[in-house]
Structure formats: C-alpha cells, structure tokens
Amino acid sequence: MSVPAPRDAYGTHVLADLGGIAADMLRDPAALEAILLNAAKAAGATVLSAHFHHFGGEHGVTGVVLLAESHVTIHTWPEHRFAALDIFMCGKARAEDAVAQIARELKAEARNVRTCERGVVPPR
Template sequence: MSSAHHASGQHLLADLHGVAPSVLQDGAALEALMREAAQRAGAHILFSHLHSFGPQAGVTGVLLLAESHISIHTWPESGFAALDIFMCGAAQPGLALDFLCQALQAQQVQTRTVARGDGSAV
C-alpha cells in the first residue's frame, strides 16, 4: 500500500470589482481577512507577508498555507482586487473565496476554477 501524497487541488482565480478603495489600501486589515478566510476553509497558515505600495496605493501579499496559498493584489484607484486561492487536501477554497468576497463587499466577482494535479489536460 502506497503512502505517497496525491497531488491534486482546486485553484480559484477571482477578479473583484467595486471594492471600496480604503479597504484595498489597508494591508493589516487585508491580512486579517486572508487569515480568517484560510481558517474558515480549514487550511493551516504557515507564513504571511503583505506589502503596501504607500499611502493611498495598493497592496500585494501572500498567505502561505500547508495546503498552498492565498494571494491578493489590489488597485484601490480602480476598486479592483485580484485573488488567487489554491488549496489541496481537505481544505475548501470556495469557503475562503466566499468569505473574502463578502468581507470586501465586492460589487461584481468573476471567477475561474482550475483543477490542479488531476492529470487532465486543459
């Protein structure tokens, strides 16, 4: 019987439009939301790093997970955030995405889902 890890997971890409600029400029608040999203999804946080590009500018950051990652890139001047949520194992990335969309109060959300490591060609 093999004990090898089966490499598969779900990768969600989301474009959030109509988000308040003040929310998209606050790195500390975004990090707290990303951490809450990971916990709600059943993921295990290893490390996080967010970088602010200055007052009234965007933020970029990543939450490194045992199951993979959540990343965000924001453009407050456009009310836009790009989210990347990849999780494998028993974690549920959809729960993280739902929480973040709701918490950021996005007016419009476009998502793409990519199955990773399942052996199928895209």
C-alpha cells in the same frame, strides 16, 4: 514517452477578480491580512505565515498567506476598486469557501471566479 494515468485532483486553484470594493479597504494591509487569514482558517487550511506590503500613499497592497495546503494571495488596485485573488488549496481545504468569505468581507459588488482542479491529467 508514456502519459501518466488520470487521477483525482491534488487541489483546487481559484482565480477571482473582485470589483466595486471601497478604495480605503484596498489600501489597508492589516485589514486585508486579517480577512485573508480568517478566510483561510474558515476554509480548513493551516496558516504557516503571511506577508503583506502596501506600496504607499494611494497605492495598493500585495499580500500572501502561505498555507500547509498551498497559498492565498491578493493584489489590489484601489484606484480601480479592484482586487485579484489567487487561491490554491489541496487536501480537505476548500478554496471556494475562502473566496466567498473574502468577497463578502470586502463587500465586493462584482466577482468573476475561475476554478481549476490541479493535478488532473486528461485522457489522450
């Protein structure tokens, strides 16, 4: 079995854990949708659609923004003042810029960001 040659990455995949966010913000699907849509556009991505679901009462929100360049997702836990982001963007879109803008708009007090270039095959 042959191994493909190394190549440039197809895209950047960022996982971000954001903490210290106001619980009421993490329960507001409309506000979260606006924040993620604005961040995707500011990062140079093309928005195709979005869907956000609030689990009711004091519970959190799960949301996805579908992009021509891939996706932005958020899952929130208001009781822990925590949000998990998953952002994958290819082409000229800038996933790291989207994360930074979302963290700013949510006024996150803490963040743990992990970035992975997707599509790179390491040499054997």
